[in-house]
Amino acid sequence: MAKNTRAQSLEHLNDKIREFARLREWDQFHSPKNLCMALSVECAELMEHFQWLTEEQSRHLPHATKAEAATEIADVLIYLIRLSQVLDVDLLASVQAKLIANAEKYPVEKARGSAQKYTKFK
Amino acid sequence: MAKNTRAQSLEHLNDKIREFARLREWDQFHSPKNLCMALSVECAELMEHFQWLTEEQSRHLPHATKAEAATEIADVLIYLIRLSQVLDVDLLASVQAKLIANAEKYPVEKARGSAQKYTKFK
Amino acid sequence: MAKNTRAQSLEHLNDKIREFARLREWDQFHSPKNLCMALSVECAELMEHFQWLTEEQSRHLPHATKAEAATEIADVLIYLIRLSQVLDVDLLASVQAKLIANAEKYPVEKARGSAQKYTKFK
Amino acid sequence: MAKNTRAQSLEHLNDKIREFARLREWDQFHSPKNLCMALSVECAELMEHFQWLTEEQSRHLPHATKAEAATEIADVLIYLIRLSQVLDVDLLASVQAKLIANAEKYPVEKARGSAQKYTKFK
Numbered sequence: 001m002a003k004n005t006r007a008q009s010l011e012h013l014n015d016k017i018r019e020f021a022r023l024r025e026w027d028q029f030h031s032p033k034n035l036c037m038a039l040s041v042e043c044a045e046l047m048e049h050f051q052w053l054t055e056e057q058s059r060h061l062p063h064a065t066k067a068e069a070a071t072e073i074a075d076v077l078i079y080l081i082r083l084s085q086v087l088d089v090d091l092l093a094s095v096q097a098k099l100i101a102n103a104e105k106y107p108v109e110k111a112r113g114s115a116q117k118y119t120k121f122k
Numbered sequence: 123m124a125k126n127t128r129a130q131s132l133e134h135l136n137d138k139i140r141e142f143a144r145l146r147e148w149d150q151f152h153s154p155k156n157l158c159m160a161l162s163v164e165c166a167e168l169m170e171h172f173q174w175l176t177e178e179q180s181r182h183l184p185h186a187t188k189a190e191a192a193t194e195i196a197d198v199l200i201y202l203i204r205l206s207q208v209l210d211v212d213l214l215a216s217v218q219a220k221l222i223a224n225a226e227k228y229p230v231e232k233a234r235g236s237a238q239k240y241t242k243f244k
Numbered sequence: 245m246a247k248n249t250r251a252q253s254l255e256h257l258n259d260k261i262r263e264f265a266r267l268r269e270w271d272q273f274h275s276p277k278n279l280c281m282a283l284s285v286e287c288a289e290l291m292e293h294f295q296w297l298t299e300e301q302s303r304h305l306p307h308a309t310k311a312e313a314a315t316e317i318a319d320v321l322i323y324l325i326r327l328s329q330v331l332d333v334d335l336l337a338s339v340q341a342k343l344i345a346n347a348e349k350y351p352v353e354k355a356r357g358s359a360q361k362y363t364k365f366k
Numbered sequence: 367m368a369k370n371t372r373a374q375s376l377e378h379l380n381d382k383i384r385e386f387a388r389l390r391e392w393d394q395f396h397s398p399k400n401l402c403m404a405l406s407v408e409c410a411e412l413m414e415h416f417q418w419l420t421e422e423q424s425r426h427l428p429h430a431t432k433a434e435a436a437t438e439i440a441d442v443l444i445y446l447i448r449l450s451q452v453l454d455v456d457l458l459a460s461v462q463a464k465l466i467a468n469a470e471k472y473p474v475e476k477a478r479g480s481a482q483k484y485t486k487f488k
Contacts, residue, residue, distance in 0.1 A: 007218060008214040008215055008217075008218050009214070010132050010214065013214060013217050013218065013221070016221055017221070020221065020224070020225070023230050023234075024228065024230060024233045024234050024235070024236075025234050025235045026233075026237070028235075029237045029296050031177035031178075031180050031181055032172060032180040032181060032183070032191075033172040033175055033176075033177045033180035034177065034295055034296060036165075036168055036169045036172050036180075037169065037291055037294070037295040037403060038295050038296075039165055039168070039169075039198070040162070040165045040166065040169055040288060040291065040406055041288045041289075041291055041292045041295060043158075043161055043162045043165045043288070044162065044284060044285045044287070044288030044289070045285075045288070046158055046161070047158045047159065047161075047162055047281055047284065047285055048285045050154060050155040050158050050281070051278055051281040051282050051285060052273050052278060052282075052481035053155055054155075054421070055153035055155045055156065055420070055421075056153075058153050058154040058155035058158075059153055059154060059208070061154070061209070066209060066211070069154075069209060069211065070209070070211040070212075070216045071216065071219075071220060071223075073202065073205065073206060073209075073211055073213065073216055074213075074216040074217045074219065074220035075220060076161070076198075076202055077199075077202060077213060077216075077217050078217060078220060078221070078224075080195065080198055080199060080202070081217075083195065084195060086181070087183070087188060087191060087192070087195075089188070089191065089192040089195055090192075091195065091196075091199060092130040092131070092132065092135060093130055094192045094193065094195055094196040094199075095130075095135050095196045095199050095200060095203075096129060096130050096135065097193075097196065098193060098196035098197060098200060099135070099138055099139070099142065099200070101193075102142070102200075103142070106146060108145050108146060111146045111148075112145075112146050112147050113146070113147045113150075114146075115148070115151045115418035151418050156417055156418060159281060159413055159416070159417040160417050160418075162284055162410060162413065163410045163411075163413055163414045163417060165410070166406060166407045166409070166410030166411070167407075167410070169403055169406065169407055170407045172403070173400055173403040173404050173407060174359035174395050174400060174404075176299065177298070177299075237296035251462060252458040252459055252461075252462050253458070254376050254458065257458060257461050257462065257465070260465055261465070264465065264468065264469070267474050267478075268472060268474060268477045268478050268479070268480075269478050269479045270477075270481070272479075273481045275421035275422075275424050275425055276416060276424040276425060276427070276435075277416040277419060277420075277421045277424035278421065280409075280412055280413045280416050280424075281413065283409055283412070283413075283442070284406070284409045284410065284413055287402075287405055287406045287409045288406065290402055290405070291402045291403065291405075291406055294398060294399040294402050297399060298399075299397035299399050299400065300397075302397050302398040302399035302402075303397055303398060303452070305398070305453070310453060310455070313398075313453060313455065314453070314455040314456075314460045315460065315463075315464060315467075317446065317449065317450060317453075317455055317457065317460055318457075318460035318461045318463065318464035319464060320405070320442075320446055321443075321446060321457060321460075321461050322461060322464060322465070322468075324439065324442055324443060324446070325461075327439065328439060330425070331427070331432060331435060331436070331439075333432070333435065333436040333439055334436075335439065335440075335443060336374040336375070336376065336379060337374055338436045338437065338439055338440035338443075339374075339379050339440045339443050339444060339447075340373060340374050340379065341437075341440065342437060342440035342441060342444060343379070343382055343383070343386065343444070345437075346386070346444075347386070350390065352389050352390060355390045355392075356389075356390050356391050357390070357391045357394075358390075359392070359395045
């Protein structure tokens with residue numbers, strides 16, 4: 001991750017996204033249920049770029065496709081931030097907690113080189 | 123967004139997520155194509171909590187459901203960060219650029235109180 | 245379901261879909277993995293029509309929206325049929341088996357008027 | 367598609383699915399909006415089986431995985447049928463109409479051996 005400017009800090013973007021919705025009076029539409037649907041729709045728009053590519057092709061996107069993917073990734077994050085706002089969930093604290101849980105579920109010696117779900121570990 | 127500690131900064135979590143995958147030798151599975159599928163699957167696990175709720179109910183989740191939703195939100199963000207790593211996309215710069223584009227597509231006077239897509243504005 | 249003509253029988257459409265792909269030499273792209281992604285993308289295109297509607301509004305779609313939804317529903321079914329072909333899964337037999345399983349998981353007296361998942365039944 | 371018995375005809379399954387919901391008084395939950403979310407969730411459960419597989423592996427599923435995939439495919443079709451009921455959409459007529467439209471958008475000579483979207487044809 002590049003060194004981001006102040007204007008690109010997560011806290012700042014968080015504020016901007018909240019203000020964006022407030023000014024447009026979108027709180028009425030932004031129920032968690034609706035935001036979650038919008039989030040899924042944006043994920044699918046992202047996925048559409050990859051559906052017919054081989055994995056190898058997906059690792060080497062043409063410049064234009066990569067730019068489109070970046071835009072869709074931004075949409076996903078915007079809705080995710082917005083959802084965390086209306087649910088009053090602390091995004092980064094949740095990630096930190098989940099990484100700790102994942103480290104327990106996927107110890108290096110069991111998970112190394114394996115794509116198996118932890119429930120299938122022996 | 124609460125004041126997050128250094129351990130919860132996006133840069134720090136970004137590093138942790140990259141290292142998590144590296145230690146487990148998961149780069150081989152983490153093609154953009156696959157990560158995008160995993161991202162969509164996590165979104166759906168989040169959505170599962172909301173599918174039979176009314177919008178109003180989704181705004182007032184029981185404590186336990188909210189905690190589960192926070193965990194799924196974390197999963198979504200972890201895969202999104204991971205995807206941005208393998209695509210070499212700057213997450214926050216992309217969001218900033220998208221917010222600027224959205225502000226043009228959705229001027230306050232046209233979008234206020236409306237859930238219409240900008241392509242349908244008159 | 246209206247009385248469908250022979251041209252609209254599932255068997256006939258199944259044959260048409262297989263032939264459509266064969267003529268265009270699309271078998272190479274139609275791996276189960278890819279078709280499953282395409283299926284999810286079509287589902288999301290369908291969902292996009294509903295994301296900002298209230299449940300009540302979704303029950304009373306304008307004529308044009310309903311026609312668009314019908315087209316997306318068709319896309320979902322086409323990819324589902326195609327997926328069942330490449331996986332060699334009998335679509336209707338699978339549904340029949342699942343309905344029997346669902347009847348056991350959701351006995352009328354427990355499930356009546358409840359949207360709870362069977363795993364939460366007391 | 368195997369020769370299905372009368373009990374497995376689409377018309378018969380359609381009736382069974384409608385009756386299943388009626389007996390459990392689920393019409394109240396089965397708004398198009400909610401069914402569409404449930405449909406997407408089931409698609410994702412199907413996709414979860416494929417997310418870490420190579421395309422080649424997805425073409426040669428172990429027997430147990432194939433059986434699980436068939437169950438998820440059934441869930442997708444059940445919700446799709448249910449959605450078509452509450453929207454009053456004729457599933458098979460819609461597919462027939464879409465196949466005709468697809469044949470125009472993807473003429474054999476342009477689409478042969480190509481995974482490009484029709485909007486990108488030259």
